[in-house]
Amino acid sequence: MLSPTFFDRPAPDVARDLIGVTLLVDGVGGPLVEVEAYDQTDPASHSFRGPTPRNAAMFGPPGHAYVYKIYGIHWCLNFVCQPGSAVLIRALEPLHGLAEMQERRGGMPEHQLCSGPGKLCQALGVTIQHNGLSLDATPFTLLPSDSSHDIATGPRIGITKGVDTPWRFVRRGSPFLSKPLR
DNA sequence: CAGCAGATTATCT
């Protein structure tokens, strides 16, 4: 369990502190190794043009989930921070529930089970049904990092605006990233 | 190993 005010901070601060935090959904997951921050001043963010039905969760209370579908195919999981801001969960190290993840992912090798936002949601079983749920309650579990990490930053992946804002945070050298840091 | 096309649909303009 994280501090109650953990998410009531600017998204980039939260993002940095999330590296190493263990995320479980119904007991399946592991420590986060890659996240990205988005806030309302950021043209790449869904919240940039204000609240809409889709992004409503981003303007709700901190510490809740924002889930959306991308490219008509994949789900993406975010943690809501201060209003209009959130952290996109991009990759984690699969440690708990390996068998279940591999089943959901069609037997992919371990280092590709959760190496990207869409893959991670598939491995953990995250869908639109999780949108708006509290991260403090079932099925979510968040466990504080038990060691310090070497954190690196860089440009975010897959966006066309705000490309110069280095709000991608990764655990340096992790073999479980969606892409190596440039 | 790099590069690219196709999948597939909700959402916003």
Add this chain to the structure above:
DNA sequence: GATAATCTGCTGT
């Protein structure tokens, strides 16, 4: 009507 915070598989070196 165009776009999108992606993934996979195919192509060619």
